[in-house]
Amino acid sequence: MADTPKPDELSKVDHTPPLFKGWMDTPVEIKPGIYCYGSKPKDLKYVDFPNPRDWSPVDDDWKLPENWEEIVHEGFKDRLDRFRSVKLFMDICVRCGACADKCHFFIGSGDPKNMPVLRAELIRSVYRKKFTTGGKLLGRFAGARELDEDVLKEWWYYLYQCTECRRCSLFCPYGIDTAEITIFGRELTNLLGLNTDWVAAPVANCYRTGNHLGIQPHAYKDMLEFFTDEIEDITGLRMDPDYNRKGAEILFITPSGDVFADPGTFTCMGYLMLFYYLKSLGLDITWSTYASEGGNFGFFTSHEMAKRLNAKMYAEAERLGVKWILGGECGHMWRVINQYMDTFNGPPDFLEEPVSPITGTKFENAKATKMTHIIEFTADLIRNNKLKLEPSRNDNLKVTFHDSCNPARGMGILEEPRYVIKNVCNNFYEMPPSTIREQTFCCGGGAGLNAGEDMELRMRGGLPRANAVKYVHEKYGVNMLACICAIDRAVFPDLMQYWVPEVEVTGVHEMVANALVFDGEKERTTNLRGEPLPGMEDEEDV
Amino acid sequence: MNFVLSILFSGFAVVLVVLIPWVGVWAFDLRFFFGVIVPYLAMATFFIGIVVRVIDWGRSPVPFRIPTTAGQEWSFPWIKRNPIDNPKGTGGVIVRMIFEVLLFRSLFRNTSLEYRNADGGLRVNYEWEKWLWLAALVFHWSFLVIFLRHFRFFLEPVPAFVTLLENLDGFLQMGVLPLNGLGIPDVYITDLLLLAAVTYLFLRRLYLPQMRYISLPADYFPLFLILALGLSGVLMRYFIRVDITAVKELAIGLFKFSPKVPEGIGVIFYIHLFIISVLIAYFPFSKLMHFAGVFLSPTRNLSNNNRYVRHVNPWNYPVATHTYEEYEDEFREHMIEVGLPVEKGIEPEAKAEEAEKE
Numbered sequence: 001m002a003d004t005p006k007p008d009e010l011s012k013v014d015h016t017p018p019l020f021k022g023w024m025d026t027p028v029e030i031k032p033g034i035y036c037y038g039s040k041p042k043d044l045k046y047v048d049f050p051n052p053r054d055w056s057p058v059d060d061d062w063k064l065p066e067n068w069e070e071i072v073h074e075g076f077k078d079r080l081d082r083f084r085s086v087k088l089f090m091d092i093c094v095r096c097g098a099c100a101d102k103c104h105f106f107i108g109s110g111d112p113k114n115m116p117v118l119r120a121e122l123i124r125s126v127y128r129k130k131f132t133t134g135g136k137l138l139g140r141f142a143g144a145r146e147l148d149e150d151v152l153k154e155w156w157y158y159l160y161q162c163t164e165c166r167r168c169s170l171f172c173p174y175g176i177d178t179a180e181i182t183i184f185g186r187e188l189t190n191l192l193g194l195n196t197d198w199v200a201a202p203v204a205n206c207y208r209t210g211n212h213l214g215i216q217p218h219a220y221k222d223m224l225e226f227f228t229d230e231i232e233d234i235t236g237l238r239m240d241p242d243y244n245r246k247g248a249e250i251l252f253i254t255p256s257g258d259v260f261a262d263p264g265t266f267t268c269m270g271y272l273m274l275f276y277y278l279k280s281l282g283l284d285i286t287w288s289t290y291a292s293e294g295g296n297f298g299f300f301t302s303h304e305m306a307k308r309l310n311a312k313m314y315a316e317a318e319r320l321g322v323k324w325i326l327g328g329e330c331g332h333m334w335r336v337i338n339q340y341m342d343t344f345n346g347p348p349d350f351l352e353e354p355v356s357p358i359t360g361t362k363f364e365n366a367k368a369t370k371m372t373h374i375i376e377f378t379a380d381l382i383r384n385n386k387l388k389l390e391p392s393r394n395d396n397l398k399v400t401f402h403d404s405c406n407p408a409r410g411m412g413i414l415e416e417p418r419y420v421i422k423n424v425c426n427n428f429y430e431m432p433p434s435t436i437r438e439q440t441f442c443c444g445g446g447a448g449l450n451a452g453e454d455m456e457l458r459m460r461g462g463l464p465r466a467n468a469v470k471y472v473h474e475k476y477g478v479n480m481l482a483c484i485c486a487i488d489r490a491v492f493p494d495l496m497q498y499w500v501p502e503v504e505v506t507g508v509h510e511m512v513a514n515a516l517v518f519d520g521e522k523e524r525t526t527n528l529r530g531e532p533l534p535g536m537e538d539e540e541d542v
Numbered sequence: 543m544n545f546v547l548s549i550l551f552s553g554f555a556v557v558l559v560v561l562i563p564w565v566g567v568w569a570f571d572l573r574f575f576f577g578v579i580v581p582y583l584a585m586a587t588f589f590i591g592i593v594v595r596v597i598d599w600g601r602s603p604v605p606f607r608i609p610t611t612a613g614q615e616w617s618f619p620w621i622k623r624n625p626i627d628n629p630k631g632t633g634g635v636i637v638r639m640i641f642e643v644l645l646f647r648s649l650f651r652n653t654s655l656e657y658r659n660a661d662g663g664l665r666v667n668y669e670w671e672k673w674l675w676l677a678a679l680v681f682h683w684s685f686l687v688i689f690l691r692h693f694r695f696f697l698e699p700v701p702a703f704v705t706l707l708e709n710l711d712g713f714l715q716m717g718v719l720p721l722n723g724l725g726i727p728d729v730y731i732t733d734l735l736l737l738a739a740v741t742y743l744f745l746r747r748l749y750l751p752q753m754r755y756i757s758l759p760a761d762y763f764p765l766f767l768i769l770a771l772g773l774s775g776v777l778m779r780y781f782i783r784v785d786i787t788a789v790k791e792l793a794i795g796l797f798k799f800s801p802k803v804p805e806g807i808g809v810i811f812y813i814h815l816f817i818i819s820v821l822i823a824y825f826p827f828s829k830l831m832h833f834a835g836v837f838l839s840p841t842r843n844l845s846n847n848n849r850y851v852r853h854v855n856p857w858n859y860p861v862a863t864h865t866y867e868e869y870e871d872e873f874r875e876h877m878i879e880v881g882l883p884v885e886k887g888i889e890p891e892a893k894a895e896e897a898e899k900e
């Protein structure tokens with residue numbers, strides 16, 4: 001693993017590309033700290049993906065299939081015929097540059113091929129050569145070039161330096177979405193067995209065990225039980241959840257990342273506590289060990305793989321006979337649920353239109369997909385005064401909120417989390433407007449880039465976000481970065497440690513649970529992290 | 543390929559476009575060819591080309607509904623939604639598209655990165671930048687007005703809206719009540735605006751390092767062509783006068799499909815006509831198709847209503863999945879051990895085997 005340069009070194013970024021040497025004449029150089037390791041053969045085999053073998057991106061020989069050029073050509077053509085987005089986005093970019101300085105990877109790295117327009121041009125140039133007359137005749141003068149192994153490597157390197165965050169698409173006058181081109185480009189790389197280990201392994205795990213981390217059912221139960229013990233220590237109440245229970249009204253699905261590692265675990269405890277609180281009010285909910293993953297690394301692989309993994313949600317809902325599905329806090333999970341799930345695997349006629357059993361609110365905006373976001377669910381509870389909250393328990397926190405890319409630009413869930421946060425804590429500060437809501441900056445580790453070996457890339461990609469956090473930290477003393485995404489919770493601790501070490505990371509439901517007042521609980525002295533509550537610093541730990 | 547080569551290449555191409563009709567008409571007197579045949583061919587290429595291209599785009603389906611949402615979605619009545627940037631139905635989409643197409647809404651969002659890493663530490667700002675938006679808007683709208691003004695050459699009698707446009711456009715000359723004209727003779731403001739905007743768009747490509755780096759000959763060529771088009775028009779209108787009556791005769795002839803080439807039209811007119819012919823013939827094969835493409839862009843022209851209106855993918859196909867049965871078969875024993883419910887108990891033989899093992 002490469003050493004990551006120190007922040008003041010790393011932030012010396014030059015955004016001026018070379019003057020005379022054009023990008024087509026600049027061959028790719030695959031740098032440690034930036035790239036992710038290559039996929040392992042066993043993971044590709046498990047899901048029947050082509051060309052499983054050991055390979056490394058820094059090797060000269062990528063052990064491509066004999067006829068790889070033909071495979072790419074056919075794959076390209078086939079996708080042009082299946083996706084209007086791809087075809088259109090190949091043709092209509094005017095290179096106005098509006099998207100160029102909008103990408104966090106360009107801002108943090110200065111690598112000109114990380115400008116969204118150029119990331120797309122890497123592929124477009126080959127498109128022109130293969131599929132347009134002008135490109136065939138005029139070659140480079142028409143911005144066209146042949147696909148060879150070096151170009152393929154360049155594709156790969158930059159396709160796996162895009163987090164599919166869609167910030168570029170917001171600013172493009174024609175809505176050209178470079179994320180869409182990345183998704184398409186990654187599909188092509190997957191035809192040749194060129195996935196990364198950090199994506200392929202979770203995909204294989206998820207296929208087999210139901211979740212990215214490969215947690216088997218008994219272990220999954222163990223882990224939640226451990227949380228239940230912790231909660232009992234803090235509240236004096238035992239909050240055992242149900243698993244795989246047939247006939248429950250609601251199925252709850254959340255990313256496995258929150259079951260696995262801090263600080264996501266505290267959010268997971270938050271869910272457990274909320275559900276327990278609502279039990280006496282009529283909530284009838286179950287967790288599943290089979291559909292134990294909300295996220296979908298298949299989406300970072302191909303549409304088909306996304307569909308294969310996503311299928312478990314509806315399948316499990318049908319098997320258990322629930323009425324509707326509640327989904328936890330996650331970013332890309334919600335992009336898939338919102339924009340793909342019903343189309344992939346619907347219609348889920350065996351489910352009913354979601355209705356909150358506590359407030360009676362119909363979630364009309366989920367009446368086809370039949371899946372509601374927990375932040376909507378909780379916002380509705382608070383709005384209807386169903387939760388007894390003591391926000392002062394979060395008074396040690398000065399909170400800012402990071403809009404995750406997918407809920408922001410692939411859904412538009414902006415107000416609900418803010419509403420919930422403002423009801424469960426007293427100190428909330430926004431980051432500058434050009435870095436939040438629909439203009440939000442990526443955490444730097446989405447779309448399967450949250451590995452360890454590409455730490456430098458992550459620190460660079462996360463620079464704009466971290467910089468905005470730093471701003472509110474310095475201005476208002478913000479010490480907590482809240483988010484509604486499990487990948488954020490996995491990525492931000494490293495990023496904050498690197499750029500703004502004074503700031504910690506939390507899910508919104510962790511703060512909800514801290515503020516939630518239960519009947520019959522013992523006097524709480526600590527929050528879910530075991531830290532003393534404000535005013536309890538002197539209390540002895542009981 | 544670097545920017546020097548790109549500019550030289552496209553510049554050279556445009557010089558050729560100017561020289562061809564010049565030599566053709568001046569030396570070889572090919573007036574019918576340049577006055578009739580070329581414009582017809584160009585128009586045919588333009589219309590057929592656009593139709594073919596749009597049909598070709600349309601033939602590829604939109605498998606997923608993937609709008610880029612740029613505001614709060616529709617959720618509860620007590621949460622204020624953004625009906626335009628995050629439309630919930632066709633009405634919202636239409637408004638969004640109108641904003642996009644007529645006012646360049648997305649470009650209006652543009653900011654410019656200010657990245658400084660000096661004594662005070664790292665400073666990153668996203669600053670106000672509306673110049674690109676302004677130039678683009680001025681450019682496209684001026685072009686449209688100039689195009690419409692040209693109807694005075696094709697139509698007899700001249701339609702009222704053309705005269706109105708001319709009057710408005712010429713206010714520098716005549717003044718628009720209550721303002722007095724500036725007394726500048728005979729100048730259309732859109733002529734100036736168009737040339738200024740095109741020049742700005744070119745200089746921007748040249749001056750901004752990132753723009754210079756991403757620009758292709760295909761970016762300079764249309765700019766130069768339009769610049770040449772504008773300049774030849776301006777020359778003809780303000781300096782080298784041509785016989786307007788003769789030009790009008792030719793134009794009307796073209797549009798009535800009974801082309802005649804009257805005597806006495808200067809070469810400059812044929813140059814102007816050839817440039818526009820090349821521009822429109824080039825149109826369907828180039829990035830200029832963004833004008834049609836923007837209407838089809840799936841990140842803009844779709845509602846964000848996936849969760850309540852099902853979107854159907856025409857090529858959706860069944861895929862292999864790992865079923866619950868397969869999952870339970872693999873983990874059944876463990877599940878039973880920790881008390882997780884299962885569909886099937888352990889088969890007696892399996893139990894026996896198990897016992898044997900122990």
Ligand code: SF4
Binds near residue numbers: 099175
């Ligand atoms: S903003 Fe759109 S049109 Fe402009 S360069 Fe980027 S992708 Fe191309």
Ligand code: SF4
Binds near residue numbers: 116161164166168
């Ligand atoms: S989708 Fe995000 S990461 Fe990818 S090019 Fe666009 S701005 Fe950059």
